[in-house]
Amino acid sequence: MRNTQIRHSHIYAGSVSDRLEVSKRILSMVGKELTQDADFRHQFSLLQEYAEALNLHMANMELGALCGTCATSPSGGCCSRFMSGEVDAVQLCFNSLAGIEVKVVQLNGQECLFLGERGCIFLFKPMFCLNYTCKHIYDTCTPADLHALEKLTGQLLSKQYQLEQHVLHLLQKGA
Ligand code: SF4
Ligand code: SF4
Structure with missing residues (x-):
């Protein structure tokens, strides 16, 4: 596959190893442009803030203990x-841009390929x-906590979608 041939199907479908490969190609194509773009950097730092706010709320809800049990x-x-197949190449890129070592960490058993010893390896899931x-979760958490969870999730996903569209646009321009 040449760099100029990345299509939606390469980003959202195919094997997990293909998508990991495509995410590296995307970074090689537009990574420099993204990191040199002040507006993108600002939007990306907001994305990180939103992900961290959601993680903090989930920790306060003690979801780690609930999920661990x-x-x-x-x-x-x-x-x-099966859930490993939900990753897409742009989401993988965003994790790499946030400094996460994006790789398969779970080779045995029936668990998601990205489930590390301390939980999901991703900042952007x-x-x-x-x-x-x-x-x-519905049974153990308060309505207020669930409402805040939905709000923080929506905030994060909306920003993630916005930045993903930007990357797709850049890829389309370069095609
Ligand atoms: S089913 Fe619910 S409690 Fe169990 S691991 Fe998943 S999110 Fe956590
Ligand atoms: S480990 Fe992460 S990517 Fe995998 S199913 Fe769990 S939350 Fe999703």
Whole structure:
């Protein structure tokens, strides 16, 4: 695949290893332009702030403990191997730009390929993962906490979508 041939199907479909490869190609094509663009840098720092605000809220809701207990139960947690397919190449790029070493960390078992020892390796998770609120969470958290969770998730996903569209636009221009 040449750099100029990255299409939507390469970004959102194909094997996980293909998408990891495509994310590296995207970075080689537009990474420099993105990091030299003051407006992008500002928007990206907002994206990081929103992700950190969401993580903090989730920690305050003690979701780590809830998910940890769930993951060790016989039925297991929701970060399954199947869910690895929810990643896309632009989301992977954004994690790399945030300094995360984006790679497969889980080779055995039935768990998501990106589930590390201390949880998901991503700062910016796939949309499906962020939008998933299970019955355990609904049953144990207060309405106020759930409302704040939805608000912070929406804020993050909306910014992530905006920046993703920007990257797609740059790729289209370069095609
Ligand atoms: S989000 Fe829900 S189903 Fe998934 S690990 Fe946490 S408690 Fe379990
Ligand atoms: S939250 Fe992370 S570890 Fe869990 S399924 Fe999604 S990408 Fe995988």
